[in-house]
Amino acid sequence: MKRILSFLAAGALALGLIGCSGDLHDDEYKVIDLSNGAIPGDFDSPATWDNTTPWSSIDAANNTYTFNFKSKSDCSGTVEFKIVTVNGEWNVDGYTEVDIPVDSADAVKMPMKTGGEMAGAGNAKITGCKASTNYTMTVVANPDTSISVKVESAGAGAVPADPVPY
Numbered sequence: 001m002k003r004i005l006s007f008l009a010a011g012a013l014a015l016g017l018i019g020c021s022g023d024l025h026d027d028e029y030k031v032i033d034l035s036n037g038a039i040p041g042d043f044d045s046p047a048t049w050d051n052t053t054p055w056s057s058i059d060a061a062n063n064t065y066t067f068n069f070k071s072k073s074d075c076s077g078t079v080e081f082k083i084v085t086v087n088g089e090w091n092v093d094g095y096t097e098v099d100i101p102v103d104s105a106d107a108v109k110m111p112m113k114t115g116g117e118m119a120g121a122g123n124a125k126i127t128g129c130k131a132s133t134n135y136t137m138t139v140v141a142n143p144d145t146s147i148s149v150k151v152e153s154a155g156a157g158a159v160p161a162d163p164v165p166y
Contacts, residue, residue: 031063031141032093032112034085041081041123043069044132052088056136063141068134068154075131080123083110083139083147091119100149102128102135107148126151 035058040051046069047053056068071079083095095110096118113121129135134154139147 030145031143032085032145032147033060033063034058034065034083034139034141034147035060036087037083037085037094038087039067039081039083039137041069042072042079043081044072044075045070051084051090054087065139065141067137067139069137070134071129071131073132075129075133077127077129079126079129079135081126082118082121082123084118091115094118095147095149096121096124098149099125099127100151102126102151103153104150107138107140107150109142110147110149112145112147 034055037055038051038053039055040049040053042048043053055065057066059065069079081096084090084092085094086092092115093112094115095112097113098108098110100108110124126135126137130153135151136154137149137151139149141147
């Protein structure tokens with residue numbers, strides 16, 4: 001009787017181990033915090049391609065970030081940029097290689113790239129820009145590690161807010 005119970009207990013344990021891979025897939029459902037990140041790009045203001053350029057505003061409770069910028073006077077309709085998750089670093093997880101039309105009704109979803117992928121990645125592009133015009137980019141971090149990005153024109157007369165130093 002003891003052998004039968006021991007055999008059944010061992011079988012139950014084996015089935016329990018077979019059913020669990022040990023990987024609960026938590027990484028697939030993680031909102032990425034961009035508070036300590038940066039947004040380098042081909043902007044007239046703030047500085048061009050500075051990987052320490054901070055967000056204009058951060059609403060961490062709603063995973064929402066805004067970035068105010070002005071396009072260059074020789075802008076040919078496209079502004080290129082990247083979003084990095086660590087301020088001052090280039091080869092870290094981030095977002096790039098997606099086209100975002102200005103004043104689109106819908107936000108564009110950008111999947112996250114790993115640091116290794118970012119090292120050789122091209123740039124994201126804001127399309128439909130006008131020269132010497134102010135824009136606001138709104139970024140919302142999603143639970144699947146992606147972000148949703150929308151760019152709206154603020155007009156030539158509007159002045160973007162100064163970035164908040166962190």
